[in-house]
Amino acid sequence: MKAYEIFFREKxxxxxxxxxxxxxxxLFFSFYNITGHASTFETGGNITSNLYYYSKKSExxxxxxxxxxxxxxxxxxxxxxRFIARGGYExxxxxxxxxxxxxxxxxxxxxxxxxxxxQLIFWGKADGFSPTDNINPDNYYILSQELEDLRQAxxxxxxxxxxxxGILQLVYSPEIAVDKYPGLTLSLPExxxxxxxxxxxxxxxxxxxxxxxxxxxxxxxxxxxVMNPLPLPSLQTNRMTVLGFDFSTVIGQTVLKxxxxxxxxxxxxxxxxxxxxxxxxxxxxxxxxxxxxRKGPGxxxxxxxxxxxxxxxxxxxxxxxxxxxxxxxxxxxxxxFENKDAMLNLSYTWDYxxxxxLKVFYTAFSGETGDxxxxxxxxxxxxxxxxxx
Amino acid sequence: MIKLKQLRRISILMILFFGISLLTISVFAEExxxxxxxxMQRILERESWNSxxxxxxLKIISKQGKERTYKLESHNxxxxxxxxxxMMIFVDPPDAEDTRLLTFDYPEQDDDMWIYIPxxxxxRRIAASGRGGSFMNSDxxxxxxxxxxxxxxxxxxxxxxxxxxxxxxxxxxxxxxxIIARNTGYGxxxxxxxxxxxxxxxxxxxxxxxxELKEGIAQEIKQIEGIWFPIKQIMNNIKSGQVSIITFDxxxxxxxxxxxxxxxxxxxxxx
Numbered sequence: 001m002k003a004y005e006i007f008f009r010e011k012x013x014x015x016x017x018x019x020x021x022x023x024x025x026x027l028f029f030s031f032y033n034i035t036g037h038a039s040t041f042e043t044g045g046n047i048t049s050n051l052y053y054y055s056k057k058s059e060x061x062x063x064x065x066x067x068x069x070x071x072x073x074x075x076x077x078x079x080x081x082r083f084i085a086r087g088g089y090e091x092x093x094x095x096x097x098x099x100x101x102x103x104x105x106x107x108x109x110x111x112x113x114x115x116x117x118x119q120l121i122f123w124g125k126a127d128g129f130s131p132t133d134n135i136n137p138d139n140y141y142i143l144s145q146e147l148e149d150l151r152q153a154x155x156x157x158x159x160x161x162x163x164x165x166g167i168l169q170l171v172y173s174p175e176i177a178v179d180k181y182p183g184l185t186l187s188l189p190e191x192x193x194x195x196x197x198x199x200x201x202x203x204x205x206x207x208x209x210x211x212x213x214x215x216x217x218x219x220x221x222x223x224x225x226v227m228n229p230l231p232l233p234s235l236q237t238n239r240m241t242v243l244g245f246d247f248s249t250v251i252g253q254t255v256l257k258x259x260x261x262x263x264x265x266x267x268x269x270x271x272x273x274x275x276x277x278x279x280x281x282x283x284x285x286x287x288x289x290x291x292x293x294r295k296g297p298g299x300x301x302x303x304x305x306x307x308x309x310x311x312x313x314x315x316x317x318x319x320x321x322x323x324x325x326x327x328x329x330x331x332x333x334x335x336x337f338e339n340k341d342a343m344l345n346l347s348y349t350w351d352y353x354x355x356x357x358l359k360v361f362y363t364a365f366s367g368e369t370g371d372x373x374x375x376x377x378x379x380x381x382x383x384x385x386x387x388x389x
Numbered sequence: 390m391i392k393l394k395q396l397r398r399i400s401i402l403m404i405l406f407f408g409i410s411l412l413t414i415s416v417f418a419e420e421x422x423x424x425x426x427x428x429m430q431r432i433l434e435r436e437s438w439n440s441x442x443x444x445x446x447l448k449i450i451s452k453q454g455k456e457r458t459y460k461l462e463s464h465n466x467x468x469x470x471x472x473x474x475x476m477m478i479f480v481d482p483p484d485a486e487d488t489r490l491l492t493f494d495y496p497e498q499d500d501d502m503w504i505y506i507p508x509x510x511x512x513r514r515i516a517a518s519g520r521g522g523s524f525m526n527s528d529x530x531x532x533x534x535x536x537x538x539x540x541x542x543x544x545x546x547x548x549x550x551x552x553x554x555x556x557x558x559x560x561x562x563x564x565x566x567x568i569i570a571r572n573t574g575y576g577x578x579x580x581x582x583x584x585x586x587x588x589x590x591x592x593x594x595x596x597x598x599x600x601e602l603k604e605g606i607a608q609e610i611k612q613i614e615g616i617w618f619p620i621k622q623i624m625n626n627i628k629s630g631q632v633s634i635i636t637f638d639x640x641x642x643x644x645x646x647x648x649x650x651x652x653x654x655x656x657x658x659x660x
Contacts, residue, residue, distance in 0.1 A: 044486070108660060113654070113658055122510045146508060147508055160658075162654055212499075248513070250502075250517075255515060388482070
């Protein structure tokens with residue numbers, strides 16, 4: 001195997017990123033300290049403790065204690081950097097999970113922002129199902145209630161160019177990553193990497209901000225996680241191109257958001273995914289949201305001589321109620337009409353103080369076929385404590 | 390993490406702290422106006438600043454003595470078309486840090502409002518909420534913080550009162566319609582206006598059943614660029630025993646604020 005082929009393998013690229021980032025960090029930090037340029041350092045993070053219990057199996061799933069460190073540096077001239085890392089120890093499996101949440105350098109010109117490094121890039125305006133949000137794969141290994149922990153940062157170069165009428169965003173990434181899902185092995189096709197530039201990810205998005213309504217159009221040429229059940233269930237990448245559109249508008253006290261994504265795959269049939277959401281607050285301490293969607297399965301399945309992706313319609317809803325200051329009760333459900341599978345999540349959060357939050361939640365899955373049906377034995381109760389600093 | 394619901398009305402705070410609206414002082418009373426209305430008209434329609442930058446602290450003290458403190462940075466500017474734009478950034482506590490709220494308040498149309506949530510790495514458009522809700526679980530509501538619309542209330546001068554060394558006009562304000570009463574949550578407000586500088590220094594709020602709800606007090610009233618402004622505002626919730634205090638730690642007015650503060654770029658990137 002040639003050196004550059006090894007370089008672009010999943011583990012090697014992470015090592016390279018660590019080395020490059022550390023060197024650049026030291027270089028700029030030292031430069032600014034030696035030359036006397038003013039700069040500021042901000043630190044923060046949190047400590048979390050999460051306990052999960054499988055209610056149907058009557059056994060504890062996990063007990064994890066984690067520390068997250070967030071380091072941010074602002075240079076005097078158009079330069080800044082950020083590094084967020086999370087380390088968690090899970091007691092029952094005796095697992096130590098170390099994860100770079102993000103690590104990047106920002107530099108700015110008059111009308112553009114540039115970000116290089118491991119980063120999270122979230123597209124789409126929907127809060128529930130977001131078919132245009134495809135850049136960062138999921139990480140189901142991490143036990144956390146924070147979105148940034150549940151998505152994998154990728155090494156990318158991102159540019160936001162501020163034009164008169166809107167914002168143009170360009171994304172390039174040489175890294176190829178799949179969703180991380182417990183119980184499924186990961187595999188990358190041999191053809192990926194190396195000097196094969198056509199395997200890299202390119203994405204472009206244009207945002208219009210108008211009075212009352214925001215719009216975006218996007219084009220993503222990257223990778224999707226696809227399940228290959230043979231010989232053993234595993235996740236593979238499959239080339240995917242997505243043409244997306246989304247909007248968000250306010251009508252009175254109601255917010256309406258929608259997304260549409262036409263997804264074309266290398267080895268699977270194309271499909272169209274849709275999402276439409278609305279939210280409303282009938283009273284100050286109530287918020288109700290509803291959504292209707294059309295989506296494919298979480299992991300399209302790659303079967304010999306079968307390339308069809310089954311899409312189906314579904315509905316979902318969310319209720320948020322604040323019965324008392326600093327106490328929040330939330331409920332979320334989603335139901336798929338084709339598979340007749342469903343997911344329900346109930347949670348209670350106590351914002352105990354400026355820095356301490358307590359959360360208790362219950363998640364249930366049901367159905368005979370579909371993504372949620374696969375998890376029907378994983379109903380769980382969780383309790384989490386977080387201290388932010 | 391700050392709840393989206395708690396932030397919906399935040400920018401209104403800044404718009405209304407910042408300025409009262411019109412640029413001309415109304416000198417002559419309209420025909421049929423009573424004295425109470427004349428006084429309130431002079432207060433609500435006086436000349437204001439074109440821009441304001443501030444650092445403020447909101448402290449909420451429960452009846453049991455437990456405290457919550459929020460620090461916010463704000464930028465506020467009125468443009469030539471009378472659109473008022475504001476950017477509010479949460480500086481503290483840690484779980485709210487870098488949350489930003491951008492509001493465009495148009496003279497004759499509904500507001501545009503966006504919030505940037507750091508955990509989502511994205512901004513969201515939100516609906517501007519009604520007047521009666523509370524700001525950050527505090528005892529201040531939208532209605533309390535800002536200058537009310539003159540035409541929303543009927544006014545009656547109840548007389549004069551001397552408190553300490555100061556003399557005050559005592560003015561009763563009653564919502565003109567049931568809808569306004571329902572939206573604000575108030576059946577009546579009594580205001581104490583300092584006679585020497587015509588600033589509302591104390592307000593007593595009643596619910597629609599006529600029961601006392603809250604008492605608002607303006608302290609450390611200073612003249613900034615010709616405008617009297619309370620550096621500290623206290624709201625005592627008579628019912629719950631909670632006290633909320635807003636303090637302007639730093640304030641600059643009529644400064645040339647770069648338009649960049651009122652952009653999507655600043656909302657999402659903080660620069």
